[in-house]
Amino acid sequence: MEYGSIFLYIGIFFAILSLCSLISNELKESRRKAFFEEIIPHYGNFILASIIFVSTAAIQLIYYLVSSDFSIHYVWQYTSKDLPMIYKISALWTGEAGSMLFLSWVILFMAYWVSRRHESETRFKRRILIVILLIGILFLSLTLLLSPFNSISGTIPEDGSGLNPLLVNKWMILHPPGIFIPYGILVVVFASAIIHLVYTDKDWEIFSRPYARMAWMILGAGIVAGVIWSYEVWESYWIWDPAFTSILMTWLLLTAYLHSSSMYRRKMAGLLSPALAVNTFILAIYSTYIIRSGTVKSAHSFGESSQLLLLINFIILITIITELLVIYRYSKLKQDTQSPKSELLSNRNIFYITTILMILLSFILFWGLTASLLLTSYGASISANLYAAWSYPLSIVLIIVLGICMLEILGKRWIKGIIAGCVMILAILFIKPSEDIYTNLSISVLTFGGISTSYRLYKSLGSKGIQNNLISCAPHIIHFGILVMLVGVFMSTYSTSESVIFTKFYDKKTVGGYEIQLTDLAYPVEHKHMTAVLTKIGSYNIYKDGVMVGSGEARFREINGEFITEPYIYRGLFSDVNIRYQGIGTRDQVFISVANIRVIPGMTIIWAGSILVVTGILPLFFRKDRLLN
Numbered sequence: 001m002e003y004g005s006i007f008l009y010i011g012i013f014f015a016i017l018s019l020c021s022l023i024s025n026e027l028k029e030s031r032r033k034a035f036f037e038e039i040i041p042h043y044g045n046f047i048l049a050s051i052i053f054v055s056t057a058a059i060q061l062i063y064y065l066v067s068s069d070f071s072i073h074y075v076w077q078y079t080s081k082d083l084p085m086i087y088k089i090s091a092l093w094t095g096e097a098g099s100m101l102f103l104s105w106v107i108l109f110m111a112y113w114v115s116r117r118h119e120s121e122t123r124f125k126r127r128i129l130i131v132i133l134l135i136g137i138l139f140l141s142l143t144l145l146l147s148p149f150n151s152i153s154g155t156i157p158e159d160g161s162g163l164n165p166l167l168v169n170k171w172m173i174l175h176p177p178g179i180f181i182p183y184g185i186l187v188v189v190f191a192s193a194i195i196h197l198v199y200t201d202k203d204w205e206i207f208s209r210p211y212a213r214m215a216w217m218i219l220g221a222g223i224v225a226g227v228i229w230s231y232e233v234w235e236s237y238w239i240w241d242p243a244f245t246s247i248l249m250t251w252l253l254l255t256a257y258l259h260s261s262s263m264y265r266r267k268m269a270g271l272l273s274p275a276l277a278v279n280t281f282i283l284a285i286y287s288t289y290i291i292r293s294g295t296v297k298s299a300h301s302f303g304e305s306s307q308l309l310l311l312i313n314f315i316i317l318i319t320i321i322t323e324l325l326v327i328y329r330y331s332k333l334k335q336d337t338q339s340p341k342s343e344l345l346s347n348r349n350i351f352y353i354t355t356i357l358m359i360l361l362s363f364i365l366f367w368g369l370t371a372s373l374l375l376t377s378y379g380a381s382i383s384a385n386l387y388a389a390w391s392y393p394l395s396i397v398l399i400i401v402l403g404i405c406m407l408e409i410l411g412k413r414w415i416k417g418i419i420a421g422c423v424m425i426l427a428i429l430f431i432k433p434s435e436d437i438y439t440n441l442s443i444s445v446l447t448f449g450g451i452s453t454s455y456r457l458y459k460s461l462g463s464k465g466i467q468n469n470l471i472s473c474a475p476h477i478i479h480f481g482i483l484v485m486l487v488g489v490f491m492s493t494y495s496t497s498e499s500v501i502f503t504k505f506y507d508k509k510t511v512g513g514y515e516i517q518l519t520d521l522a523y524p525v526e527h528k529h530m531t532a533v534l535t536k537i538g539s540y541n542i543y544k545d546g547v548m549v550g551s552g553e554a555r556f557r558e559i560n561g562e563f564i565t566e567p568y569i570y571r572g573l574f575s576d577v578n579i580r581y582q583g584i585g586t587r588d589q590v591f592i593s594v595a596n597i598r599v600i601p602g603m604t605i606i607w608a609g610s611i612l613v614v615t616g617i618l619p620l621f622f623r624k625d626r627l628l629n
Contacts, residue, residue: 002072004064004149007057008101011050014201015108018046019133022126029123043129044115044154054140058105059487061098061148061547065091070157073150074098080162087163088174093176094167095150096476097290102177103288104139108182111136114188124201131191142310165559171229178222179247179291182215183284186254189215193274197325205264205273212258212277219251220242224610228338233568235578235598237492237606240384242369243294246287249365256358263351265589271330272355278322283366285315296372298382350405364390388620392438396445399486402479405454421448442490446483453480474619481612488609489620491602499582508543512599514577515543519551521593534558538595542570554595556583576603 021043028040039046061074070076078091078098093102111132188211196204226244231237238244257276264271272504289311290296365387372381395431407417428444457476496512508515520539535557542550550570557564563583570577577599584594 002149002151004057004060005144005241007053007059007060007141008144011057011108012137012144014046014050014053015133015137018043018050018111019130021046022130022133026123026130028128031233047108047112047115047133051105051112054101057093057102057149060446061101062089062092064149065089068160070160071151072148072528073152076152076157076164077170078160080160083160085166087168090173090176090411091163093180095148097143097146099176099180099288099292100139100143100146101148103180103184104136104143106181107132107136107139107187110184110188116238119206124195124199124207127195127199127213128188128191128207131194132187132272134188138314145310162559165557165564166233169233171225171231171232171564175222175225178218178225179237180217180288182222183250183281183288185211185215185218186281186284187276189257193277194322194325196274197278197322200329205261206469208259208277212254212261213617213620216251216254218613219247219398220610220613220617221256223247227606231578231603232569235567235596237603238489240387241285242372243291245365245387246283246290246369249369250280250283250287250361252358252362252365253283256355256362259351259358263348263355266348268348269355271326274329275326276355276359278326282315282319282322282363283309286366286369288601289315290369291324295376296369305578306318321331350401353401354398354405357394357401361391361394361398364394368597381481382517395442395486399445399449399483402483403445406449406452406476406479419453421452424448424451431577446487446490449483450480450487453483474538474604474616476614478613479616480611481614481616483609484612485606485609488602488605488607492600492607495600497596497598499594502591503592504596510599511597512575512577513544514548514575514599516545516577516579516595516597517541518593518595532535536581536583538579538593540568540579540595542577542579545570550577552579554579554581556581558583571604574603575599575601 017039021039021041025040025043061072063069064072065079066085068075068079068081068088074095074097075091078094078362079088085093092098111129114125114129114132174537189208192204192208195201197534223244226247227237230239230241230244253276257273258278260273260276262268264273293309293311353573367598368382368387403421404418407421425444429448432440433443434440453476457473457480460473460476498511500509500511500516502509502518506517506519508517510516517540518538519541520537522537522539524535524537535555538554538556539551540554541548549572552568552570554568555566557566565580565582567578567580569579577597580596584592584595
């Protein structure tokens with residue numbers, strides 16, 4: 001047996017020891033017969049030992065990847081000798097086995113963090129650790145079944161098959177960790193909510209709050225990294241790819257949970273908030289299956305593993321258990337409490353509507369993914385256009401509700417503000433800035449949401465002190481950032497795309513208000529360890545109103561039968577120019593060179609909105625209630 005697998009087995013052993021010590025302590029405190037009482041005080045050391053051995057296994061795998069030890073099947077499958085060092089390391093989370101190892105490590109680290117960070121010994125903390133360790137042991141077992149340290153039988157290959165060329169991108173170094181780390185952090189939110197559903201512990205939301213916020217921020221950053229990667233690889237910043245869709249689905253439900261937790265702190269959403277907490281983690285595991293199983297045809301499917309069927313079985317089992325708990329708690333809550341009456345346009349109802357709309361958006365994506373999963377055996381899937389068609393009306397309503405919610409600051413003049421907003425929307429629709437009804441509706445709704453959010457942000461600046469200002473403005477900065485992103489998304493739908501043929505050097509072609517000039521062609525040969533790769537390079541100048549604003553190179557390569565384009569992207573203030581040399585061209589006899597050119601408005605606005613969202617979430621970590629010691 002290889003050393004890495006031995007380390008994993010020892011890691012599971014110590015995790016089980018820690019679990020046993022926690023369960024023994026729980027039995028002892030319940031005045032029941034406890035087993036192995038002598039190990040009770042050492043649960044923290046057992047968790048530390050477990051994460052040390054799992055970390056050692058991960059380091060061992062990284063060593064094999066970096067040293068190009070092709071006797072290990074995983075190393076052969078995802079690396080090659082000529083692969084840059086940073087991509088050899090990032091291959092750790094590229095395949096199924098490596099991803100499961102990385103996710104297991106994050107979950108165990110969260111167990112260690114909870115055991116050390118929250119020093120007070122309480123039954124609530126102990127029970128949370130029991131749930132986290134159970135899930136961690138499950139993922140470690142799945143990692144062993146996938147066997148990241150399996151050796152190749154027979155002759156050891158001289159070189160590996162190499163990382164998929166689409167993954168050789170700087171943003172792919174950040175994107176997968178930006179997804180799997182928050183998925184692992186959500187285990188604390190899940191465990192806290194489960195303990196609350198079973199034992200009605202009131203501290204669960206305070207305890208899990210900083211973890212939910214951290215997961216939300218990192219997951220959002222991971223999505224942005226994936227968006228930039230998609231923009232550079234597939235020419236579009238968003239594709240309704242199953243992997244992307246599943247991540248967005250999880251982020252939407254997590255956002256809904258954060259809104260419901262805000263209501264929970266005001267003695268509302270007594271059951272909705274914990275129900276969303278547990279289901280967000282379930283969707284995170286489901287997303288992991290979609291991303292790594294390869295069952296649903298996806299741009300992320302670089303392999304397929306039947307072993308991950310065990311993961312889908314676990315998802316089904318944990319879903320049944322948690323939903324039964326929610327139903328049980330609902331029956332108790334219904335007997336003990338009565339919902340207070342409130343006005344139709346009360347703050348309470350607006351929060352509920354907002355949360356429900358985000359749940360519906362997440363459910364649409366879940367339904368599409370699940371339907372595609374069930375239809376896979378028939379060679380069919382759900383059309384990506386259905387996601388946009390169903391999501392659009394809900395998104396419009398959500399922006400309107402957000403605008404109404406921001407008008408709460410008007411107090412008794414709230415209704416007048418809503419009427420003014422309705423008049424503004426109707427006026428824009430009447431003016432018809434565009435012939436397209438959907439364009440006019442989008443402009444009117446985004447204008448209403450932007451004005452009301454800006455006004456709420458302005459009024460929030462009245463708090464005393466810089467820190468209080470930041471904290472009071474933070475949620476509204478997030479909302480404003482999301483609206484800015486949506487404005488950029490709306491603008492980007494009016495992109496101009498054209499395939500251009502150049503017949504001589506320094507010839508200019510006009511696309512979307514820009515002039516594109518071909519200045520040079522080059523065909524260098526890149527000598528690899530085992531092969532030689534021909535790279536075709538086109539050099540271009542970009543002009544706007546007769547003034548040169550940018551200059552750069554676009555590359556075209558064929559690697560392992562995969563055609564890869566590395567675009568030159570000019571990032572303008574209002575529009576991006578994306579040039580992709582298509583590799584078609586000759587300088588002999590008849591000069592010809594082909595490039596696909598897209599002028600995409602609003603991209604800088606999308607990135608600016610992303611920065612605003614991150615800026616808004618950061619001050620929330622400096623609140624006095626951010627952690628429960």
